[in-house]
Amino acid sequence: MKAFGDDDTIFEDIDVLNPNEQTYQPTDLPERADELDQIHSSLRPATMGSTPLNVLVYGQSGQGKTVSIMLKTTQLQEYADEVDMDLTVVDVPCKGVDNSYHALTHLYKELREKQLGPGEELPSGYQKKALLNMVLEELESIGGTIIIVLDEIDAIGDDDYILYELPRSNPEGVRLSIIGITNDLQFRENLDGDVRSSLGEDEVKFDPYDANQLRNILARRAEGALRDTHFRDGVRDYEHLESDVVSDDALPLAAALGAQDTGDAREAIRLFFRAARFADDNGELEITEHHVRDARDFLEQKAIESGIQTLPQQKMMALMSTAWHVSKGEQSTATTPIYTQYKKMCEVEDVTPLSNRRFRDRLNDLSDSNILTKTQGRGRGKQNRYGLAVDVETVVENLPQKNERHGEVAELLRKQVEKHR
Numbered sequence: 001m002k003a004f005g006d007d008d009t010i011f012e013d014i015d016v017l018n019p020n021e022q023t024y025q026p027t028d029l030p031e032r033a034d035e036l037d038q039i040h041s042s043l044r045p046a047t048m049g050s051t052p053l054n055v056l057v058y059g060q061s062g063q064g065k066t067v068s069i070m071l072k073t074t075q076l077q078e079y080a081d082e083v084d085m086d087l088t089v090v091d092v093p094c095k096g097v098d099n100s101y102h103a104l105t106h107l108y109k110e111l112r113e114k115q116l117g118p119g120e121e122l123p124s125g126y127q128k129k130a131l132l133n134m135v136l137e138e139l140e141s142i143g144g145t146i147i148i149v150l151d152e153i154d155a156i157g158d159d160d161y162i163l164y165e166l167p168r169s170n171p172e173g174v175r176l177s178i179i180g181i182t183n184d185l186q187f188r189e190n191l192d193g194d195v196r197s198s199l200g201e202d203e204v205k206f207d208p209y210d211a212n213q214l215r216n217i218l219a220r221r222a223e224g225a226l227r228d229t230h231f232r233d234g235v236r237d238y239e240h241l242e243s244d245v246v247s248d249d250a251l252p253l254a255a256a257l258g259a260q261d262t263g264d265a266r267e268a269i270r271l272f273f274r275a276a277r278f279a280d281d282n283g284e285l286e287i288t289e290h291h292v293r294d295a296r297d298f299l300e301q302k303a304i305e306s307g308i309q310t311l312p313q314q315k316m317m318a319l320m321s322t323a324w325h326v327s328k329g330e331q332s333t334a335t336t337p338i339y340t341q342y343k344k345m346c347e348v349e350d351v352t353p354l355s356n357r358r359f360r361d362r363l364n365d366l367s368d369s370n371i372l373t374k375t376q377g378r379g380r381g382k383q384n385r386y387g388l389a390v391d392v393e394t395v396v397e398n399l400p401q402k403n404e405r406h407g408e409v410a411e412l413l414r415k416q417v418e419k420h421r
């Protein structure tokens with residue numbers, strides 16, 4: 001068994017490569033200079049004794065939206081402390097909330113904790129209007145300039161009460177600014193006109209990073225995290241990176257793979273971090289292209305596994321009915337026999353089956369998520385055929401257990417796979 005402390009390591013400060021926002025926040029975001037300037041301009045009125053503007057920040061996942069807002073609000077807070085300005089920044093992560101009421105309860109809790117310290121409960125049992133008034137009272141009791149950051153605000157769905165009311169609320173003695181952040185572009189499009197014009201007084205758009213920008217981002221994170229890794233001539237970009245522990249092709253490959261999908265910095269960092277850990281855990285002193293490829297396979301497999309584990313009921317049944325045919329040795333199966341199998345499984349689970357047409361939509365969704373393969377039927381009346389895009393073993397290993405929901409059918413499928421192994 002390995003003993004802690006004995007291992008040789010390529011890491012100097014492993015946290016810098018950790019993609020988790022709580023573990024490490026970069027303070028240098030040259031790729032977002034324009035966006036940071038726009039945010040600066042929206043917040044600057046606070047330094048003149050006026051009200052900072054409301055801002056709607058939008059762009060796909062992993063584009064540095066949260067980290068940019070954190071950077072600018074922290075910078076403003078530092079300035080406020082220096083000049084004795086009364087400023088409070090309240091962060092409300094909305095991930096997991098499902099409506100405005102729920103978001104307001106979290107805001108209320110955060111406002112209370114700003115004044116009383118951690119440990120406050122989420123309020124419950126109040127009418128929406130009463131809860132809003134409680135929030136306004138807390139804002140008035142804090143006073144001064146208050147910036148509320150609502151991250152992942154799309155979680156409230158089409159219930160936009162909080163976004164309508166807060167910017168209009170005018171609490172006494174408070175200069176209030178709301179910053180809403182979303183990676184759901186449709187959410188922004190669908191916002192009610194009034195909400196959009198008040199919340200989106202200013203709008204800041206984050207376009208996806210390209211491979212070149214991802215290389216520079218990875219280079220800076222690698223320089224902070226890894227041993228014997230430095231920038232030449234003090235220029236902090238990929239071209240000036242020199243490292244004894246990263247091979248020439250590893251970092252550009254991670255950036256290229258990251259750019260392939262959506263230019264998501266979190267994904268690129270996660271990939272390079274995993275590659276670095278693979279190398280380090282094996283006691284190897286160089287991160288190579290092989291580690292990056294292994295990391296990609298590993299993360300893809302993980303994503304598929306958690307995708308299967310969290311499938312909603314009908315998609316889970318659609319997957320199991322397709323897997324049933326595959327387990328009997330069929331590469332792919334036409335829609336009708338899969339649908340017949342699905343109806344049998346619904347009977348076992350006491351689930352109302354979908355119509356044939358809606359069932360086919362589920363099969364197509366699974367093929368869009370790369371869990372099923374789809375071969376288009378040719379000619380009149382020819383049906384599409386579906387198979388598994390992943391091992392049947394991966395499917396059965398990630399299905400519910402016997403005593404869980406759908407566990408009975410899952411168990412039958414596991415036995416069938418066992419039988420034909």
Ligand SMILES: Nc1ncnc2c1ncn2[C@@H]1O[C@H](COP(=O)(O)OP(=O)(O)OP(=O)(O)O)[C@@H](O)[C@H]1O
Pocket residue numbers: 018019020021024025026028029030031032059060061062063064065066067068182183217265266269
């Ligand atoms: N320009 C950059 N330089 C260094 N690290 C970056 C940069 N942009 C993003 N990151 C890192 O990528 C990760 C994701 O960033 P962030 O959470 O700000 O993205 P986001 O746009 O808010 O994504 P989401 O919409 O998914 O919440 C974080 O670990 C962050 O530190």
